Amino acid sequence: MTASNVNEDYFCLSQNLTVRAITVVQQELLEFLSKNNSATIGFADDTQVDLSFIQLMEAARIYAGTAGKSIALARPADGPVLNVLKRGGFLEGMTAEDTKFWLHEGGIQ
């Protein structure tokens, strides 16, 4: 896991966002959010992704909502992330808030 400080609230994820590495990602994200009021999540084009990452982001959105913080993706989901969203049935029945967060449609959350 590497967290760079391109922007103050920028949180860059590692290239392995699968169940094998997800526990570490959760800890670091929690830590980051405890120090920042917002987090802009960045990920690489060739990131390895599975459902555990989507779950983690959903859990983070709930946490941010209850803790008065904000969280957003640095860019709309594409490539492997979008592929998992699609295969996993997350694109069906998305609310406006969901599409803002994942697809940046209608403005960034």
Add this chain to the structure above:
Amino acid sequence: MSFPDPIAVFRTEAAELLEQIEAGLLDLNVNLGDKDQVDAVFRGLHTLKGSGAMFGFEALAAFTHHCETAFDRVRKGEVPATQELVTAVLEAKDHMRALVETPTGDHNAMSEMLLANLRSAVDAAKNPGSAPALKVAPGQTLFKIRFSLPQNAMANGTNPLPLLDELAELGECKIIADRSAIPSLDLFAPTDLYISWEVELLTTQPRSAIDDVFIFVMDEMQLDVSAVEAPPAEKPAPAAIPVPAAAATPVAAVPALTPATSGPADSKPNKAAENVRVPAEKLDELMDRVGELVIAQSRLSQLAGGSGDLQLRAVSEDVERLSGELRDTMMVLRMVPVAHLFSRFRRLVHDLAHETGKTIELVTEGESTEVDKSVIERLADPLVHLVRNSCDHGLETPEDRLASGKPEAGHIFLTARQQAGEVIITIKDDGRGINKERVRAKAESSGLIQPNASLSDQELYQLIFQPGFSTAQTVTNLSGRGVGMDVVKRTIDALRGTINVASYPGEGSEISLAIPLTLAIIDGLLVRVGSGRYVIPLSAVEECLELSIEEDMRSRGRSFISLRDSLVPFLRLRDLFRTGTKPDPFQKVVVISTGSERVGLVVDQIIGDHQTVIKGMSKLHHDVATFSGATILGDGDVALILDVGHLVSEGQQQEAHLRAAG
């Protein structure tokens, strides 16, 4: 005195309600924001449900309740009206008709399928980002699958994504992840699986194929599968194809014509006038009685005419006048506006637009034109064939239309008007027109005409009504098999009607049907040819002339008379009917016409006008082309009714041959 069966009364009212619901849905489909139509459809469904329950149609009431609920939600603004929802309720409406007609039938499977489609349409309307609702077609099963894997599934190496992929490979699939169990990040065990899934799978595969997907995790997972199978179709339903987006595009109506998709004012339920509902068969029975009265009156007139009793003559004249008025009143009672006939084509065109992927707007005119009800009933099938043909072959695809500089939406114009005792119904489209070269080539290759035969355009176009004749390069489920147009021809012939075809390359084609206003009683001109008497429909008679022996002799071999500087061909009925009698010294020529074409009929004597009660020809004689029916005269003799259309056509052919021969 018999009282009407309340169930029959309900069925009649239900049929009217269903028509109103359909009209409302079709209008709504054009303008999805039309709140008046939403209200109208809701009211129709509500009334149908209530009346159904009251008359013991429980299945109808229960089924309609779901559609009413869906529209109530639209009415309250909870769900937007969508084309999918309108289509689902339209299909449900067809099922309601079946529930009205056969309430004790086994409708459960169809009901479930349609309600599943309705629910999907409502869900899709609620969540516009979601995929279109899945629709079950015959042979398919819609599985509703809900499953959750063990919480430690991912930690144990089970990846749910390949399972979902396998499900998707079984058919058309709609997967929705249920994220409601995911906790907050600080309470979250990242390797646990919190997501469960709801899947709608439309497939031809059996249930066991779904179990096979989960075979390695079956013991620890929760799997709930319910199935909705498509029952056999209740009607030759159009294929369940998603509505093309273009179909929603309303196109400006052509000036001077009334779009069938007109505003609410036109499609409101019929005015609640002080009407009495009478079963159609009672009307037919009454018509038969009036027919018999007319025949008896005719006999009375004949007897009175031969008698010197002035009082009898006076009574006879009174009876003649009264029976004539009674006949006229009866004819008016039987006349119904063609609006009833035209309204069913809105649905047909709507469904055909779905099937063909074309954008089609139906424009109607002259709906108030009235025609005898039996004519209306028999016109329905030919018109269906013609409209289907126009939609399938006449109109181009949206891409082709745009490429040729036409608007994307094609138009079908359905118009009716009265003209000299006939109703003219025209089906016109603004498509590609009939390909004359292809018609000729097909006719030549099938031996219908000689190669390079000289034919007028009209003669060429009439070939499309030959049995098995089709120039379609592809056969679709709509048309193209050459079956149908010959049925149109046969039906119109049986109605004593004529068909006229016009086509303009690249601009469209037009088929006009000219049909007598009534099939029951006509005013006729009674004539004698040899020793036989015949009736010529008076509406077709233009004038009567005397044919002197000199003129008759002069015209031998040419059969033309000069009528105000124009030559009119004539037919000697004595020769045509081979009476074997000598001509009267002062023969008469009765000039008849159909539109612009005229022909003279040479008869021996004109007896006079005659109220003609039309009786059908026997099965043995029904294909004798020269006669369209028979009638009983006052003295009990039978007179044959001449088929004006056929005789004019024969006279015109004779003229063409003579002109060709110089």
